Amino acid sequence: MSPSSASKAEKLGYKNVKVYLDGMPAWRKAGKLTIECVQCLIERVKLDIPTIIVDLRPVQEAKKGHIPGAVSIPLTEISTAYEKFPKDKKAPIVLYSYDTKSAVQAFEIISVWGGFTNITVLEGGFEEWKKINGKIATGDLPTKIVWEPKPRPGEVSVEEFKAIVEKRPADKFILDVRDTEEAENGMLIGAINIPTQDIPKKLTEIPKDKEIIVHCLTGVRAELAFHTLKNAGYKTRFLNAIIKIDPTGRYEITKE
Amino acid sequence: MKTSRNLLLYLLCLISLILASSSLVLAQTPKPKILKPCNQCHAPDEKILRGTLGGISQKAETFSVNAGIIWTVKFDDKTKLTGWPPPVGKIPKDKEIAVKFIERDGEVYAESISVKQPAKLPEDKVVSTEFVAEAVERGDALIIDSRPAVRYYEGAIPTAINIYDAEFDKHIDKLPKDKNKLIIFYCAGPT
Numbered sequence: 001m002s003p004s005s006a007s008k009a010e011k012l013g014y015k016n017v018k019v020y021l022d023g024m025p026a027w028r029k030a031g032k033l034t035i036e037c038v039q040c041l042i043e044r045v046k047l048d049i050p051t052i053i054v055d056l057r058p059v060q061e062a063k064k065g066h067i068p069g070a071v072s073i074p075l076t077e078i079s080t081a082y083e084k085f086p087k088d089k090k091a092p093i094v095l096y097s098y099d100t101k102s103a104v105q106a107f108e109i110i111s112v113w114g115g116f117t118n119i120t121v122l123e124g125g126f127e128e129w130k131k132i133n134g135k136i137a138t139g140d141l142p143t144k145i146v147w148e149p150k151p152r153p154g155e156v157s158v159e160e161f162k163a164i165v166e167k168r169p170a171d172k173f174i175l176d177v178r179d180t181e182e183a184e185n186g187m188l189i190g191a192i193n194i195p196t197q198d199i200p201k202k203l204t205e206i207p208k209d210k211e212i213i214v215h216c217l218t219g220v221r222a223e224l225a226f227h228t229l230k231n232a233g234y235k236t237r238f239l240n241a242i243i244k245i246d247p248t249g250r251y252e253i254t255k256e
Numbered sequence: 257m258k259t260s261r262n263l264l265l266y267l268l269c270l271i272s273l274i275l276a277s278s279s280l281v282l283a284q285t286p287k288p289k290i291l292k293p294c295n296q297c298h299a300p301d302e303k304i305l306r307g308t309l310g311g312i313s314q315k316a317e318t319f320s321v322n323a324g325i326i327w328t329v330k331f332d333d334k335t336k337l338t339g340w341p342p343p344v345g346k347i348p349k350d351k352e353i354a355v356k357f358i359e360r361d362g363e364v365y366a367e368s369i370s371v372k373q374p375a376k377l378p379e380d381k382v383v384s385t386e387f388v389a390e391a392v393e394r395g396d397a398l399i400i401d402s403r404p405a406v407r408y409y410e411g412a413i414p415t416a417i418n419i420y421d422a423e424f425d426k427h428i429d430k431l432p433k434d435k436n437k438l439i440i441f442y443c444a445g446p447t
Contacts, residue, residue, distance in 0.1 A: 047409070
């Protein structure tokens with residue numbers, strides 16, 4: 001995606017365009033600071049994306065008002081709190097404090113432990129959260145993170161997806177949201193191709209009386225399309241896995 | 257006189273025959289020889305099939321290539337191969353290939369197969385984690401996260417703005433006025 005955007009920028013006349021090809025996975029692996037905006041957290045919760053929220057302020061402060069669902073692990077105790085963190089290093093954790101700076105300290109301590117790949121700092125912290133009128137809860141907070149890796153909302157299991165592709169039940173509609181060029185190299189038999197970005201203007205081509213099963217190449221665009229369709233009132237799920245399809249419609253699914 | 261008239265008749269027959277046969281050829285819709293994505297860089301060529309490699313059998317000396325439709329192509333040890341070490345049977349499936357072919361005894365035979373080399377960004381365009389970290393520190397670059405918004409919500413490089421690649425054209429107003437400003441794009445890594 002990034003090389004394609006870069007070349008578009010160059011066509012617009014930008015002369016100093018670079019591509020960080022290794023991207024987000026390399027950034028996280030290097031333990032570099034990852035942040036997210038308060039609005040991003042709101043969207044994330046709204047989309048029901050599993051998220052662990054950690055309040056780093058002193059317990060007394062957190063009790064007076066915190067982000068709903070937050071776990072309390074004060075910054076002063078972070079360095080000895082390893083046991084309180086999930087074993088699953090991919091667990092998505094958002095750290096917040098009063099502001100960005102104090103949460104960055106916690107981020108750095110956790111980075112030193114190594115291995116955690118999905119930790120972010122809430123930009124602007126609780127101050128910013130109040131400013132945009134984010135929901136606030138009061139009272140006691142849990143002090144230990146409870147984490148069960150869950151499928152992302154709307155995920156269809158690989159087994160069920162395969163069964164749908166084989167049997168093509170009348171109440172299911174397989175939607176391929178890859179770009180047309182990709183789909184032309186091979187599509188699932190019975191699937192219809194509408195690229196993710198075209199869905200809003202092509203809703204009339206998607207039946208309302210069927211469940212829409214969405215796939216792309218990696219699951220990223222399919223998830224995006226899933227949300228678009230869900231918001232438009234569709235019953236839908238998506239395949240969160242890598243799927244490769246040959247010109248005859250044969251396919252191979254790899255799940256991370 | 258009689259012979260010349262016969263000759264004329266003969267010629268007329270011949271001409272109409274040629275015309276008839278050529279219009280027959282024209283009436284046939286030509287089979288596609290180029291897969292759409294290849295069109296971006298290559299002009300269609302009557303003698304070249306461009307597309308993705310399907311199944312391949314070294315034993316049967318046959319492979320299939322999706323060039324808009326699936327073509328079945330014969331090859332042998334005289335088939336020239338560029339861009340991949342021989343034998344032909346070891347070229348991975350789905351590779352983008354160009355096949356220079358001739359038709360022989362009703363079969364399509366590959367004179368040469370050229371395997372597309374991975375698209376390489378010029379090295380001076382690709383930057384490292386440290387380069388990006390320093391740019392974040394200096395604050396002099398516009399960092400653009402090209403992933404879909406859902407992924408951006410889950411954490412991004414500090415100061416990065418989100419412009420999903422597929423919606424780039426709608427957001428060019430977010431780009432700086434200064435065309436010399438450093439812009440760094442990133443996404444979820446090469447896939």
